[in-house]
Amino acid sequence: MELLGSQGMEKLMFSRTLILFLMAFVFSCFLLPTNFALSDESQSYAVPPQEPQSKNGKRGLSLSSIEIVVVVSASAIIFGFASLVAFCMHVKKRTAKPRIEAASESPARSDVTVFNDVGVVLTYEKIFQATRHFSWSNCIGNGGFGSTYKAELSSGIILAVKRLLVERCQGLPQFHAEINCLKSISHPNLITLIGYFASEADMFLIYNYLPGGNLEKFIQDRTNRVFNFDVLHKIALDIALAIAYLHDQCVPRIVHRDVKPSNILLDNDLTAYLSDFGLSRIMGTETCTKTKVAGTFGYVAPEYALTSRVSDKADVYSYGIVLLELLSDKRALDPSFSVHENGFNIVSWASMLLRDDQIPDIFYTSLWEAGPEEKLVDMLHLALMCTTESLCARPRMSQVVGQLKEIVALVP
Structure with missing residues (x-):
């Protein structure tokens, strides 16, 4: 059998x-x-049942x-x-x-949509296996929209996969529409969108992988790396160029709303790339000018946090915070600020030391010692101008780019 x-x-x-x-x-x-x-x-003539049987x-x-x-x-x-x-x-x-x-x-x-060819056919199974089933051991970053994983394909190609929180998305039709708007966005200082996958149960974006890690890790480990004015200026200018492109040249115009060190990636040459742009549109938190507050505490502009009204000046504020972190050895909400009143942050701290004429104490020690001091002070004033509470007093990112170029042109 x-x-x-x-x-x-x-x-x-x-x-x-x-x-x-x-x-x-x-x-x-x-x-x-x-x-x-x-x-x-x-x-009709049948014998009734009660009749005795025959012999x-x-x-x-x-x-x-x-x-x-x-x-x-x-x-x-x-x-x-x-x-x-x-x-x-x-x-x-x-x-x-x-x-x-x-x-x-x-x-x-198999429904993985690819915008930029990487030399191999990308499928759900390949991404799933390359990230080791989206294992924590492959996780290289976390944020409000999801987690990012390193995906090592068998062919030796390495990608970065941003797995989104499905419950935060508006739905598949809106997701596809927003992604199709982002696919044509290209800038030397924006991370490249390779493709995406979307279903009712799972959604992720596929980017090129940058081996230099993010700026947050760079700031933490810069004692072991080359860090001087040239490196500082290069990173600051790269980020400013990327944000200015999103604000003024991108179609449609994009307000990032979450500019912070962990969303700024570096390659081996310390060229900076802005990531996570457009996610506020994809994840459905943006409606005209009034939105749900998206961003990270400490980097969110005060007017945005209070009124939920977003503008490109909110990105300028966040950029100013990042620049202050690069210049100093403090974080946006450094634990050392606890001795001051509530609401004291890196802007309050730098402004206080500037008023007290303690400018050298603001800067990262080896950065100040290497100089040039004049250019470093100009960078400090630019950062504080970006973080002023008055929206009218804040420059546009295109103006920030212009000032950065003027600073580097100054004779030391």
């Missing part, structure tokens, strides 16, 4: 069921007495046998027919199931 296989067993079961049905049919046709079907007239009892025995034959025959026919129908339904279900599963699983496994 084991050698028959599943298909052989099904054929054997079908044959047995068919034979049973035919035997029941023959039994009912040939063994049922022909005189059982009485006419209406004979039925030899043959008539009573004959009727009883007929009833038994009818019941058995009818039962056999019904059983055989029911078995045949049940078996046919079973076979139909067995043959239809794989096709249903294939139709349901196919889109969820």
Whole structure:
């Protein structure tokens, strides 16, 4: 029996069921007495059940046998027919199931849309395996919109995959529409969007991977790296160029709303790239000018936090905070600020030291010692101008780019 296989067993079961049905049919046709079907007239004169049986009892025995034959025959026919129908339904279900599963699983496994060719075909399975099933060991960043994972493909290509929080998205139609707007955005200091995957259960964006890590890690580890005015200026200008492009040249215009060190990535040459641009549109937090507050505490502009009204000047403020972190050895909300009043942050701290003429104490020690001091002070004034509470007093990012270029042109 084991050698028959599943298909052989099904054929054997079908044959047995068919034979049973035919035997029941023959039994009912040939063994049922022909005189059982009485006419209406004979039925009207039939002997009542209460009448005593004949002497030899043959008539009573004959009727009883007929009833038994009818019941058995009818039962056999019904059983055989029911078995045949049940078996046919079973076979139909067995043959239809794989096709249903294939139709349901196919889109969820291969529907990866690619905008920039990386030399290999990207599928859901490849990304899933390359990130080790989105393992924490491959996680290289976390944010309000999701987590980013390092994806190492078998071909040696390395990608960065941003797995989004599906519950925060507006829905698939809006998601596809916003992604199609972002696919054409290209700038030397914006991270490249390779492609994306979207379903009701899972969504992720695929970017090029940058081996230098993010600016947050760079700031933490800069004692072990080359960090001087040239490096500072290069990073500051790269970020400013990227934000200025989003504000003034990108179609549609984009307000980033979450400019911070962890969203600024570096390559091996310390060229800076801005990431996570456009996610506020994709994740459905932006409606005209009034929005849900998106961003990271400490980097969010005060007017945005208070009124939920966003403008490009909110990005300018966040940029100023990042620049102050690069210049000093403090974080946006450094633990050392706890000795001051509530709301004291890196802007309050730098402004206080500037008023008290303690400018050298603002800067990262080795940065100040290497100089040039004049250019560093100019960078400080630019950072404080970006973080002023007055929106009108804050420069546009295009103006920030202009001032950065003027600073580097100054004779040391």
